[in-house]
Amino acid sequence: MSEAGYTNLRRVLENGHFSFTAEIGPPMSGSAENVREKARKLKGYADAANITDNQTAIVRMSSIAAGYIASCEGVEPVIQMTCRDRNRIALQSDLLGAYSLGLRNVLILSGDHQSFGNHQASKNVYDVDSVQFLDGARRMAREGVFMGGSKLKDPVDFFLGTTANPFADPEELQLIRLEKKIRAGAKFVQTQGIYDVEKFRRWMKLVRERGIHERAYIIAGVVVNKTQKSIEMTAVVPGMDIPEHIIGRMRAAEKKDEEGVNIALDLIGEIRTIEGIAGVHVMAIGWESIVATIAERAGMLPRPVFERPCAFRGE
């Protein structure tokens, strides 16, 4: 029997399995088929899939709509919600909407600044920051109240998560902020894509020293690059440190896509051994078909299944 906030991802983690999640980037169109196609490639290979919320501030199908479509295909979504585009009225309304559709994993983040996207002239909202929104979402679920203080008519529940960038500055303050996010309500944390394992190892040591990994599941992000261009573009993202030996590997490789997969597998292999890591989150945006291969070659199959998405069950 499923309970309101019990998602497959939550059960996987709570039962001590090493989680394996993937990502679906909604299309720059209203095509449900596009989402279905991506979801079909992940079904049975990932415990859940993040549905990004207008990532890099480029307009795409809403994460909730795309998440519902994915759930109809049998892939449990993790709905990403950024604080960039919506005030607290819209954020809470969308949380209720997501809940009503059976979408219970919610990943709360600040969101890429709109100056990176294709609507640079837009207003940046940030009525609340991600800590404040996590706190609001947790209070909706735990205390049954909206941020404005009034009561919800019926209870809701969510499995709340957030992000962390192990390579951002200042290091100590980033950890303090991560702890605040956990105090505010985050139960799982997905990190920025890891390339520099040594640096990540040092960060995880600090995480363990603070006991953060005991208060939330730390899931390491791994990006899969298909081309030289894609790794080079990732390398220029501020705070994304890609060691030269990895870029060099890609450069030297004849078959870039194969080498991209090999790099991702090596990273997963190294990351798995780090104490305090609860799972990996594979980001293969635009290359969903490779996730099954990675899951298999990384020894992640078969995936345990605790819950099937409500929409898939026909609820």
Place this chain on the structure above:
Amino acid sequence: MIVAEQKKMDEILRSIRGYRSVAVVACGTCVAVSMSGGEKEALKIASIIRHRAKLDGLDTRVTVTSAIRQCDMEFLDELDDAPGMVDSDCVLSLGCGAGVQFMVEKYPYKVVVPGLNTTFLGVNRAPGYWTEMCQGCGNCVLERTGGICPVSRCCKSHFNGPCGGSSGGKCEIDPDIGCAWQMIYDRLKRIGQEDRLLDINEARDWRTSRDGGPRGHIRADIVVAEDTQRE
């Protein structure tokens, strides 16, 4: 101070096109200090307008006058006696947005156009270099953040620490912008208040900012009742 920058001359010339007598009015306070709307700038703009009118074969009359502050009716009233003011059919105000609008209230039957873009509340860091420091949000938190404003100086107005885009003390959106939270962190440590970094700052009440509608205050100890009618 209120910082402003002059509009492009083309835009100014377009907005005054067709008027017979243009009164260019400088403002002697903030925008004079930020070197955009003072008397010196007004004289320069007036001479360009005259020159352009001459090239176009127009007989536009251009006068220059200055108010100590365009945001104070007391000083606007003094403009009535300035040469060319009463006869002008267009006022080019070099005040900030407040000055332009108060000019409209002063001269309800004249066309009033802005000569400046009001940019922000800021400081002068070096000759010709101003940066934003305050958004006038109406609920100052500087005592909690080591005297560095997260509302105006963080690109995402974060209240609980930096986003993942803080790198080497800089903001990811522009390497010329310092990360406000790096500055807050350094400063709180320096003054022994790093414990403040642990506080969860709750969601803000933005009613004191513009989100509550246009703001006004009344000081009961100063006000004369009949003066408080707002437009």
